[in-house]
Amino acid sequence: MDVMKRDPEDRTRTATQILDVAEQLVQTRGFNAFSYADVAAELKITKAALHYHFATKAELGEALIARYAARFADALSAVESRHATAPAQLEAYGNLYLTVLREKRMCLCGMLAAEFPTLPIPMQDAVVRFFNDNETWLTQVLTRGRDEGTLDFAGTPAEAAQMIVSGLEGAMLVARPLGDIGRFQAVADQLLAGLRRTG
Amino acid sequence: MDVMKRDPEDRTRTATQILDVAEQLVQTRGFNAFSYADVAAELKITKAALHYHFATKAELGEALIARYAARFADALSAVESRHATAPAQLEAYGNLYLTVLREKRMCLCGMLAAEFPTLPIPMQDAVVRFFNDNETWLTQVLTRGRDEGTLDFAGTPAEAAQMIVSGLEGAMLVARPLGDIGRFQAVADQLLAGLRRTG
DNA sequence: GTCTATAGGCAGATAGAC
DNA sequence: GTCTATCTGCCTATAGAC
Numbered sequence: 001m002d003v004m005k006r007d008p009e010d011r012t013r014t015a016t017q018i019l020d021v022a023e024q025l026v027q028t029r030g031f032n033a034f035s036y037a038d039v040a041a042e043l044k045i046t047k048a049a050l051h052y053h054f055a056t057k058a059e060l061g062e063a064l065i066a067r068y069a070a071r072f073a074d075a076l077s078a079v080e081s082r083h084a085t086a087p088a089q090l091e092a093y094g095n096l097y098l099t100v101l102r103e104k105r106m107c108l109c110g111m112l113a114a115e116f117p118t119l120p121i122p123m124q125d126a127v128v129r130f131f132n133d134n135e136t137w138l139t140q141v142l143t144r145g146r147d148e149g150t151l152d153f154a155g156t157p158a159e160a161a162q163m164i165v166s167g168l169e170g171a172m173l174v175a176r177p178l179g180d181i182g183r184f185q186a187v188a189d190q191l192l193a194g195l196r197r198t199g
Numbered sequence: 200m201d202v203m204k205r206d207p208e209d210r211t212r213t214a215t216q217i218l219d220v221a222e223q224l225v226q227t228r229g230f231n232a233f234s235y236a237d238v239a240a241e242l243k244i245t246k247a248a249l250h251y252h253f254a255t256k257a258e259l260g261e262a263l264i265a266r267y268a269a270r271f272a273d274a275l276s277a278v279e280s281r282h283a284t285a286p287a288q289l290e291a292y293g294n295l296y297l298t299v300l301r302e303k304r305m306c307l308c309g310m311l312a313a314e315f316p317t318l319p320i321p322m323q324d325a326v327v328r329f330f331n332d333n334e335t336w337l338t339q340v341l342t343r344g345r346d347e348g349t350l351d352f353a354g355t356p357a358e359a360a361q362m363i364v365s366g367l368e369g370a371m372l373v374a375r376p377l378g379d380i381g382r383f384q385a386v387a388d389q390l391l392a393g394l395r396r397t398g
Numbered sequence: 399g400t401c402t403a404t405a406g407g408c409a410g411a412t413a414g415a416c
Numbered sequence: 417g418t419c420t421a422t423c424t425g426c427c428t429a430t431a432g433a434c
Binding site for chain 3: 417418419420421422423424425426427428429430431432433434
Binding site: 012014045046048049052053 | 417418419420421
């Protein structure tokens with residue numbers, strides 16, 4: 001297999017397509033509400049072929065979170081290199097969520113958070129890690145912004161980070177049923193622009 | 200059947216028990232992740248008996264939201280009569296969510312919001328109504344608080360109401376996987392106490 | 399109002415041919 | 417790497433006895 005067609009995890013093209021379709025289904029419908037049959041139909045392969053690439057649904061789920069988290073980490077690195085100031089980095093962070101919502105998707109890990117008690121333990125652990133990593137990154141940005149004088153907020157940077165993650169996840173959760181993206185943006189503005197010094 | 204054992208919707212005791220169990224299951228696992236078998240086992244009746252009380256799962260789902268929304272409306276009325284000031288009413292509002300989270304449950308409609316595209320249309324409509332009603336109530340409280348001078352916030356009362364609902368729902372969503380109720384309280388404090396004049 | 403029995407379908411998963 | 421065929425089990429739902 002041509003190495004150029006492999007993804008960073010060294011997957012075949014089919015395996016990558018499976019992840020793409022499954023990811024879309026989980027983000028829109030949830031992990032418990034999609035089936036191997038759904039993915040197979042979309043890709044016009046059989047369920048058996050799916051099981052070759054991902055033996056169990058739990059295994060597929062773990063791969064989904066791992067890829068999502070890796071991409072998110074890459075996106076955060078890109079935010080750091082493209083935006084110098086803490087306020088700009090926070091705005092770019094909010095836009096990561098907005099891009100997902102525009103595709104009428106929920107954050108993968110936000111969706112899995114709702115289904116949490118029904119998930120296999122390895123998936124649960126990965127979801128928790130995702131949120132912790134996000135808040136660690138945000139806490140660093142917030143700390144730097146306060147030290148530099150570009151951000152101003154009450155409480156600790158860690159508390160503000162919890163507020164941002166909760167607010168953005170909740171805004172996505174509610175905006176999708178209401179079919180109102182503007183509503184997400186309004187909340188994101190209050191959350192993030194409100195932290196700007198002389199905002 | 201003794202009238203004292205009926206609920207406000209004039210349901211039999213069994214029907215009420217079914218709603219109680221189903222509600223707990225939906226709030227912890229989601230609508231798509233519970234079955235008639237789960238409820239029947241818990242109540243030690245058969246699946247067929249369940250279908251007598253609620254012919255279809257969609258019908259059961261509608262009844263669940265209707266009862267939940269009615270109780271929530273009652274709770275909001277109680278908040279208004281027990282607390283005179285807007286800040287106190289907001290705090291009581293946040294405590295409604297906290298009580299749910301303490302039982303390791305997600306807000307019923309927050310959970311259903313995640314599963315939204317998979318729900319029958321009548322359930323979807325009821326979920327949307329729930330969020331709209333909540334924000335209408337909050338908007339009234341916020342408007343009055345600002346007029347009375349007990350609350351102070353940037354933007355419109357409607358925007359602040361969206362922020363509160365999004366923030367509380369998101370805080371529940373994330374706090375449950377992390378097993379950290381204190382985290383919910385920290386976010387709720389920032390959201391609600393932060394609106395207090397001279398806060 | 400609750401039961402037994404069962405229908406009909408789809409779920410996740412496996413065996414083995416190609 | 418993908419297929420056909422199949423298994424087992426659970427799902428929602430129904431028919432009809434009690």
